Amino acid sequence: MKSDTRIACARRIDAVVAHLQATIARGDPLPDLAELARIAHFSPFHFHRVWRALTGEPVGRTVSRLRLLRALQLLRDPDADITTVAQAVGYDTAQAFARAFRDALDASPGELRGRPERIDAAVARLGAPAVPSGPDPALQVEVVSLAPFEVVALRNRGAFADLDAAFGRLFGWAAEAGVVDSIVGLHGVPHADHRDVPPETLEFDCAIELAVQAAPSPPLQRMVLDGGTFARVRHVGAYDRLEDLTDRVLARWWPDSGHALRAAPIRHVFLDDPEAVPESLLRADILVPLEPGHS
Template identity: 25%
Template sequence: MKSEYARRLNKVLDYIDTHLGEDLDLGTLADEAAFSKYHFHRVFSAFMGEPLGSYIQRLRLERAACLISSRPDLTITEIGLEAGFSSSAVFSRAFRDRFDMSPSAWRAGGITDYSKKCKLQSNRYHPMSSYSKATRVESSYSVYTQQKWRVSMKTEAKTLDYDVRVEEQPEKTLAYVRHTGPYAGNEELFHSLFSRLLKWAAPRQLFKPGTTEMITIYHDSPEITEEEKLRISVCITVPADTEASGEIGKTTIPAGRYAVGEFLISAEDYGDAWNSLFAGWLPESGYQCADGPCYEVYLNDPEEHPEGKHHVAIHIPVIPL
């Protein structure tokens, strides 16, 4: 019974994510989850720990906050309307209620003050400005090869050397298990999530070592969303006609242009790798973040590496600056 509820809620959560800027009325969402609209509110709140309307409003505002800080080419009014608000005035009031500052103050650097006073996963790491200062970016390009970057982040504690390329990625169909809550540095959590997913996939002959990609999608920004509300989806690639069941959901990563940073790191270095990419490489690259999910692709089994290192490719959707 519980897995059936999880399947239906996965479906409606995916629908909300892909239609966030549209009118999301109760009847449509209840139908998507195959629940009576008279009881859907209560079911949603019980499982998510947050009322439906509050959940949608929060996601819209958090997505808008990301765009305000990462897309200077878009006006605040354009971002508010794209996020699903009826006017700039409605958007500004809702934004101030959520973040205790105006959208323009956020764009002027208010995100830093917000991050300092809130319980955010990003507080586990150094300030983003320190990653920018510690990261050196060298670009190479010729008529025979694609542009690529060699990046080095050096601090007193560690050095990260990695390569970045920008490439077109095809659409990927994924089966997933979703988790909401803190995740940074928790290897046991990721192992448990992947184990549940593979326990479902293996009997259906959907997991093919060497071919199947193992992926984690990060739906929220740890600089904005409180730890207990952070959402991740642990995934494997599957054929497009795969039928999901139980707690296993099905989604797609859209085709598009992605920056791909390839790392060989320890488990505790994931946050530094992400932050070096965003604060060090991105401002020097000529690109900016596009709207869409960021994700990791795992390229080895750390238990088979002599030093237990993780070979991982971080993917960030980008467009020209």
């Protein structure tokens, strides 16, 4: 049963890759993440993270790699027109195509056109990254059941490195409201993987849990963090490396765990203050939502 999950994941990824390859070959507009998640039968909450964890690269890099692989196929024709090839694989200009080509392959399209040996070497270079598989003894994951609870939250839009300022606003409000001594937890809900989106577009809910009721004013808001079954793993180190450990959980623990992912966002529980604890000793729990009743 557990190995079947890993095989099923591989088949889902293959289906998405095949769809992307066919779309690029036809010159059609690329599907959005929601459509790719549907093809892969993954929740949109988890698709981009599962993809990165199981393939070793973000979806955008996969698309770029498949575009260049299709371009190399077309460039086997020594008479291929560079601009036509660029447009065929989704680049607006030959200049943008040439930059992407050189960044990935240290060569221009013209240098490889009609040269099968160099094209074969380039195809090999563009192969999918290797991803470790199988058990990870260093991972200590526990499956826990948590009750829902209320928090006071502030949605931050901006770089992950700027979250301290957002939490500072929450603490400032708590001090003014006279409830700062009632803070019993710090929580975070990322709405994207900060490694995969432009910093200015990242949305992240910063939240404080209180032992008392409170009535914040906008843009702060009361919010309920859902309960249920979660995979919990402890991260130690810089908070901007939380997603790296999430990758390991999704790639090395989850496929063989017997648990299905629940359509809800991953959460973080911050256990230390970066201003008071050395970065290497910071602790946080990662909570990956699971469907109940699986084992």
